[in-house]
Amino acid sequence: MAEHMPPPTAGLPLHLADLWPWGDDDLAGALARWLRVPAVQLECSGTSALMVALAALRRLAPARTEVVIPAYTCPLVALAVAQSGLRPRLCDLLPDRPDMNPEQLAALCSERTLALLPTHLCGRVADVGAALACARAVGAYVIEDSAQALGARVHGEPVGWQGDLGFYSLAVGKGLTTYEGGVLLARQAALREALREAGQAARCVSRNWEWRRSLELLGYALLYRPSGLDRAYGRPLRTALARGDWVQAAGDDFGDVIPRHALGAWRRRVAVRALHRLGRFQARLADQAHERMARLAAIPGLEVVGDLVPGTRGTWPVLLLRLHSGAARDALLRAHWGAGLGLSLPFVHALPDYGRYDHVLAGARGEDVPRARDWAARLVAVSNSPWLDEERFARLLQILEHVALDG
Ligand SMILES: Cc1ncc(COP(=O)(O)O)c(C=O)c1O
Numbered sequence: 001m002a003e004h005m006p007p008p009t010a011g012l013p014l015h016l017a018d019l020w021p022w023g024d025d026d027l028a029g030a031l032a033r034w035l036r037v038p039a040v041q042l043e044c045s046g047t048s049a050l051m052v053a054l055a056a057l058r059r060l061a062p063a064r065t066e067v068v069i070p071a072y073t074c075p076l077v078a079l080a081v082a083q084s085g086l087r088p089r090l091c092d093l094l095p096d097r098p099d100m101n102p103e104q105l106a107a108l109c110s111e112r113t114l115a116l117l118p119t120h121l122c123g124r125v126a127d128v129g130a131a132l133a134c135a136r137a138v139g140a141y142v143i144e145d146s147a148q149a150l151g152a153r154v155h156g157e158p159v160g161w162q163g164d165l166g167f168y169s170l171a172v173g174k175g176l177t178t179y180e181g182g183v184l185l186a187r188q189a190a191l192r193e194a195l196r197e198a199g200q201a202a203r204c205v206s207r208n209w210e211w212r213r214s215l216e217l218l219g220y221a222l223l224y225r226p227s228g229l230d231r232a233y234g235r236p237l238r239t240a241l242a243r244g245d246w247v248q249a250a251g252d253d254f255g256d257v258i259p260r261h262a263l264g265a266w267r268r269r270v271a272v273r274a275l276h277r278l279g280r281f282q283a284r285l286a287d288q289a290h291e292r293m294a295r296l297a298a299i300p301g302l303e304v305v306g307d308l309v310p311g312t313r314g315t316w317p318v319l320l321l322r323l324h325s326g327a328a329r330d331a332l333l334r335a336h337w338g339a340g341l342g343l344s345l346p347f348v349h350a351l352p353d354y355g356r357y358d359h360v361l362a363g364a365r366g367e368d369v370p371r372a373r374d375w376a377a378r379l380v381a382v383s384n385s386p387w388l389d390e391e392r393f394a395r396l397l398q399i400l401e402h403v404a405l406d407g
Contacts, residue, residue: 001042004219004226004229004230004340004341004384004387005229005230005233005234005237005384006226006229006342006385006388006392007172007173007224007229007233007385007387007388008233008318008342008344008379008381008383009172009173009174009283009317009318009383009384009385010175010285010316010318010383010384010385010386011174011177011276011317011346011385012173012175012176012177012274012277012278012281012316013224013225014215014217014220014221014224014270014274015273015274016221017273018221018273018274019218019221019270020273021266021269021340022171022197023269023272024205024269024272025159025265025266025268025269026268026270026271026272027042027230027263027269027272027275028040028042028176028183029043030271030272030275031183031275033370034278034279035158035161035185036157036158036276037158037161037185037187038192039185040183040184040185041183041185041191041192041195041196041199042181042182042183042184042263042268043167043180043181043182043183043184043199043203043263044181044182044203044209044213044259044261044262044263044268045169045171045180045181045182045258045259046076046147046168046169046170046171046174046181046182046259047077047080047257047258047311048077048165048182048202048258048259048260049167049168049183049184049256050077050080050143050145050167050183051080051083051084051121051202052184052195052198052199052202053115053143053165053167053184053195053198054067054080054081054084054086054114054115054143054260055084055196055198055201055202056165056191056194056195056197056198057115057141057164058084058085058086058114058162059194059197059198060194061114061139061140061141062223063192064087064111064112064114064140065085065086065087065112065114066086066087066090066110066113066114067081067084067086067087067088067089067113067114067115067117067375068091068100068105068108068109068116068117068118069081069088069089069090069091069112069118069119069145070089070090070091070093070094070098070099070113070117070119070121071091071092071350071351071352071367071369071371071372071373072093072098072147072347072350072351072369072372072375073117073119073121073282073347073351073375074252074347075252075254075351075354075357076207076254076258077117077145078351078357078360078361078364079138079254079256079258079357079360080258081222081360082359082360082361082365083126083256083258083324083360085219086114088351088360088361088364089108089113089350089364089367090361090364090367090369090372091104091105091108091116091369092104092367092368092369092370092371092372092374093369093371093375094233094336094371095302095371095374096167096308097124097305098121098124098305098320098375098379099118099119099121099126099127099287099309100116100118100119100131100407101371102127102128102130102133102134102405104121105131105134106134106137107138109134109135109138109140109377110138110224110331111138113135113138113173114140114141115135115140115141115142115143115164116131116135116140116141116143117142117143117144117145118130118142118144118145118163119132119144119147120144120145120146120147120148120149120159120190120314121148121319121346122148122154122317122318122346122381123148123149123152123314123315123316123318124149124305124306124307124313124314124320125149125152125159125307125309125313125314126144126309127309127367128142128154128159128162128163128194129162131163132163133230135164137312138278141163141164141165142161142162142164142165142214143164143165143166143167144160144161144163144165144166144167144168145164145166146158146161146166146167146168146319146322147158147167147168147169147171147252147312148173148174148315149168149199149315150168150169150170150174150175150176150183150278150303150314150315151175151278151279151282151315151317152313152314153312153313154309154312155311157179158185161185161187161214161219164183164186164187164188164191165184165185165186165191165206166184166186166196167182167183167185168182168183168185169181169182169183170182170183170271172220172224173317174317175195175278175281175282175315175317176224176274176278176355177217177220177271177274178213178217178263178270179213179214179216179217179220179266179267180213180216180259181263181271183201184331187398187407188333200385201271202260203260203262204260204261204262205259205261205262206259206261206262209259210259210261210262210264212286213264213267214264214267216266217270219232221270226387228385234338234340237249237337237338238338240339241338244331246345247348247356249337249338249344249345249352250344250345250346250347250348252347252348252349252354253356260353265306282315282316282341284302284386285315285316285317285386286313286315288316288384288386289316289319289384292319292382292384292393293306296319296321296338296382296397296400297395298402299397299400299401300367300404301323301324301325301404302321302322302323302400302403302404303321303322303323304319304320304321304387305321305322305379313403316384317384318346318381318382318384319343319350319380319381319382319384320346320380320381320384321379321380321381321382322375322378322379322380323378323380323403324404325378326374326377328378328403328406329378329379329380330379331365331403332380332397332400332403333345334344336396336399340392340397341380341382341392341394341396341399342382342383342385342388342393342396343380343382343383343396344380344381344383345379345380345381346379346381347376348376349376350362350369350372350373350375350376351369351372352364352366352367352369353373354374370390382396
């Protein structure tokens with residue numbers, strides 16, 4: 001089975017015609033129209049977009065030094081906060097959805113808080129209202145981490161638009177991709193201006209990075225297809241798993257260098273062309289997700305994580321499942337991760353439990369985050385790529401039925 005390896009998330013495949021070197025490079029304009037917002041700002045990654053957002057807010061509130069983030073999120077978020085000279089504070093999650101606990105949010109917020117980051121994990125829409133209420137009570141800002149949710153909407157508006165600021169990632173696997181890329185948005189014109197100034201101050205023109213990213217995007221265009229994915233994704237995955245290195249297998253092994261540069265014109269052109277297909281692709285993914293979630297939800301003891309906040313319409317790069325125990329989840333992954341059934345982990349650990357990020361979490365290591373640890377222990381993602389075909393999905397269902405019976 002391993003020669004056909006579905007990707008861990010449903011990225012938008014590129015067409016060779018997207019690679020044409022000429023044409024419209026106004027990706028910011030195209031994305032703003034697609035999102036139906038007045039303007040967006042491009043950065044070279046979601047992480048660097050977050051750093052620009054923090055720099056902009058820091059100029060507005062220089063005395064504030066803390067940023068509240070979910071205790072179960074991408075480690076890059078903690079790195080970005082720390083590299084911005086700010087202290088990450090970790091908020092535990094709710095028991096019933098992977099969203100920050102409002103009571104703990106309120107307890108963590110103070111006159112030191114610069115920003116709170118409600119996070120739309122894996123396309124599931126978070127409750128931004130709760131974060132806004134806590135932020136407003138102490139004069140802090142809300143940055144919506146929409147890195148994994150480009151295309152998700154709340155009452156018809158894009159995620160990222162309810163908070164003061166929001167950002168999307170255009171990294172591989174996030175849907176639309178420039179291999180690495182980031183998008184910032186803000187409802188208020190004054191905050192858009194603050195973002196623009198902070199972005200200009202931080203960004204340099206780096207030909208080296210742009211060459212590298214352009215080659216990587218070319219590689220993506222060539223290999224992100226059923227015939228190429230085993231080489232590009234399956235083999236490195238199996239090597240990491242054979243070493244027992246789940247952090248590398250999940251792609252959670254980040255270094256400290258966060259490049260800051262402009263997103264080059266060729267990559268913007270590629271994305272402008274691909275963007276024309278994103279809406280149709282996401283509609284197809286939503287249909288597949290709903291059909292498959294209904295089948296997964298019929299398995300006793302298996303919890304399918306859907307959109308629990310009213311009025312929201314998430315995106316479906318993966319289907320999120322929570323198993324009855326951490327031991328069952330680990331046994332499932334030990335037996336079947338890397339076997340072409342679309343299994344993966346959003347993130348391996350709650351942030352304090354990686355060890356390798358202790359240098360940026362010094363002040364947060366002791367924070368008690370039992371729910372985040374429980375989510376990290378029992379969660380598993382199933383790729384919603386159309387390349388996880390019916391035969392493989394049916395096999396996965398059978399395996400999950402056995403796991404449920406054993407529980
Ligand atoms: C929740 C979350 N926030 C932020 C980021 C950072 O985005 P990027 O990879 O584009 O730097 C990611 C990336 O995976 C993420 O998953």
